[in-house]
Amino acid sequence: MSGPNTDYDPVEVDALKPDEVDAARDAALAAIDAAPDLDALKQVRIDHTGDRSPLALANREIGALPPQARKEAGQRVGQARGAVSKALAARQTVLEAEHEERMLVEETVDVTLPTDRFPAGARHPLTTGSELIADIFVAMGWEVAEGPVIEAEWLNFDALNLGPDHPARTMQDTFWTELGDGGDTASDTASDTGSGVVLRTHTSPVQARTMLTRTPPIYVVCPGRVFRTDEYDATHSPVFHQVEGLAIDEGISMAHLKGTLDHFATAMFGEGIITRFRPSYFPFTEPSAEVDLVCFVCRGAGQVSGDTGPQTCRTCRGEGWIEWGGCGIVNPRVLRACGIDSDRYSGFAFGMGIDRTLMFRHAIADLRDLFEGDVRFTTAFGSDL
Secondary structure, eight states: OOOOOOOOOTTOSGGGSHHHHHHHHHHHHHHHHHOOSHHHHHHHHHHHHSTTSHHHHHHHHGGGSOHHHHHHHHHHHHHHHHHHHHHHHHHHHHHHHHHHHHHHHHTOOOTTSOOOSSOOOOOOHHHHHHHHHHHHHHTTTOEEOOOOSEEEHHHHTGGGTOOTTOGGGGGSOOEEEEEETTEEEEESOGGGTOOOEEEOSSSHHHHHHHHHHOOSOEEEEEEEEEEOOOOOSSSOOSEEEEEEEEEEETTOOHHHHHHHHHHHHHHHHOTTOOEEEEEEEETTEEEEEEEEEEOTTTTTSSEEEETTEEEEOTTTTTSSEEEEEEEEEEOHHHHHHTTOOTTTOEEEEEEEEHHHHHHHHHTOOOGGGGTSOOHHHHHTTTTOO
């Protein structure tokens, strides 16, 4: 009976020869030390510890050895792979520290420097314009009054001397509301609805509400949004903004009205800008007048200097005046309808378009620019007018 075979060659597999294992280990350690950054070290890890690396292939060959030779070969390859793994971990730590230091230097941000990463916003000119107008009158001792945009027909028309059959009532192109089980809808024909509720056509209902709830003296200014069935074009909109003023006190006259509007014009357009009155008709004032503003470009001259000599002012078209709004002494019927003693008190009222005022003030050629939401248009005005 034959005994165990002890005659074998433990290094007959080339990959497991001590010189080959040591060479693979030394090559891996050299590549690790030479890796300049984390990306390069990642490639070194793949080349020298991956499935196709020399040490990984040598480890696979251990199974081909006789049992007596496997222990020595396994220890030799294991020590080599351990040295490589330890060197990789150490180099990883060093390179990560270097990367963080370099990042702190290269990506440093000076937080004291100004930045436009978050550009400053801008308020809408209609908002700032309304507030500017309100501030002008608050500085004169007036108050700001507000009211709903969906208004009772009586307050929008009847209380202001615009009765159901009044011919001037047709001058207001009104959005009438239809209230029913299916919800609220809008119509432009009063006879179709009979709801008695409208989208206010002017801010005058706020004046009526004020007179019904306060005792004279009354000095209020009423900026707000109003609605009419106008076409949408460069000078008209179905939604626009008005400011109306109301003063009720003893001894109020047209002189007080003229002085108030002159001060308003000067505050909005600069020194030397005054107003003039032209006779007109409004149901809620008597006497009534159209308010003209002296042209703030030619200062009433009707002409401006040009390259070829005097030229007709394009702003006022040579007239020297620009139509601004309407005004007048409050009709005694309006006072009585709102419960105010018309024998003791009198008052004046006026109304202007805020949109039109801003177009004058800032040379805005197209009314639609105010409503179409282009941020480039709004940003040009900043936060203040």
